[in-house]
Amino acid sequence: DIHVTQSPSSLSASVGDRVTITCRASQHINNYLNWYQHKPGEAPRLLIYASSTLQTGVPSRFSGVGSGTDFTLTITSLQTEDFATYYCQKSDSIPLTFGGGTKVQIK
Amino acid sequence: EVQLVESGGGLVQPGGSLRLSCAASGFSFSDYWMTWVRQAPGKGLEWVANIKQESGEIYYVNSVRGRFTISRDNAKNSVYLQMDSLRVEDTGVYYCARDKIVGPAHFDFWGQGTQVTVSS
Numbered sequence: 001d002i003h004v005t006q007s008p009s010s011l012s013a014s015v016g017d018r019v020t021i022t023c024r025a026s027q028h029i030n031n032y033l034n035w036y037q038h039k040p041g042e043a044p045r046l047l048i049y050a051s052s053t054l055q056t057g058v059p060s061r062f063s064g065v066g067s068g069t070d071f072t073l074t075i076t077s078l079q080t081e082d083f084a085t086y087y088c089q090k091s092d093s094i095p096l097t098f099g100g101g102t103k104v105q106i107k
Numbered sequence: 108e109v110q111l112v113e114s115g116g117g118l119v120q121p122g123g124s125l126r127l128s129c130a131a132s133g134f135s136f137s138d139y140w141m142t143w144v145r146q147a148p149g150k151g152l153e154w155v156a157n158i159k160q161e162s163g164e165i166y167y168v169n170s171v172r173g174r175f176t177i178s179r180d181n182a183k184n185s186v187y188l189q190m191d192s193l194r195v196e197d198t199g200v201y202y203c204a205r206d207k208i209v210g211p212a213h214f215d216f217w218g219q220g221t222q223v224t225v226s227s
Contacts, residue, residue: 001169034213036152043202043217044144044152055215087152091211094166096142096154 002027004090006099012107019075021102023088026069032092033071035064038101039084048073049091078104109133109216111203116221119193123225127188129203129218137161137181140206142214143188145223147199157206158186171197193225 003026013019023033031051038044046055048064051071061076075082083106088099115127129141142157156167156177165177176189186203201221204214 032211036214038152043219044204044214045217046213046215049213049215050211085151089152089154089213091213095168096157096212098152098154101151 001095002029002090002093002097004088004097004099006088006102008102009100010103010105012105013078014107015078015080017078017107019078019082019104021073021086021088021104023066023071023073023099024069025071025090028068029090029092031067032090033064033066034089034091035062035073036087036089036098037082037084038087044087047086075104109205111205111216111218113201113203113218113221116201116223118224118226120227121193121195121225123193124189124191125193125223127190127201127203127221127223129186129188131184131186131205134205134216136184138208140208140212141177141179141186142204142206142212143177143186144202144204144214144217145197145199146202146220147196150199155201156188157212160208190223193223195225198223198225 005024033051035048036044052064085101085103110132112130143155158177174192179186205216
């Protein structure tokens, strides 16, 4: 199976900061990579699919890039409501594995 | 408005069974794949299983294959997860999510989840 490794596992940032989260696949997965946001007690939320396509209703401060094995989620100008855990997920083949998550905390 | 509402969770002993249900509304259910994702306490998200529109394709994560069965009833706009031979490590919150119509999977709407606790 293809493994998906996210980094960092956690980070501290301030409102207004630029935040970057990385996801690396153990084999090439073209652009088959999604990003989700998850807050405690809430349903996860799809942010980006196919590496860079912004889901409807997601603010433009979220963006994704990458292809092959290396992918990045960027949040420009972090807002209060963005403090959450972020997951990448490969979607090229079964199993549809998630990364381990990145918890974005308030500095 | 798309809504997914899970039910059927609870406390069960190791080796026991539970059947989770997910009732969908607000979209053409039979047009979409559906999926189950879980989150163990203090852990990340784990994809569990998904099912094609007319149940012609079904897939599972290795750790549940042979113990869990995903199914759907398009007439009732519902997807199910029959969980047998439950283990302590199956404990967690189980979410159903709307998957793709075609192409690569991506889960654009999720339910609030139902808690499954496997303990003696």
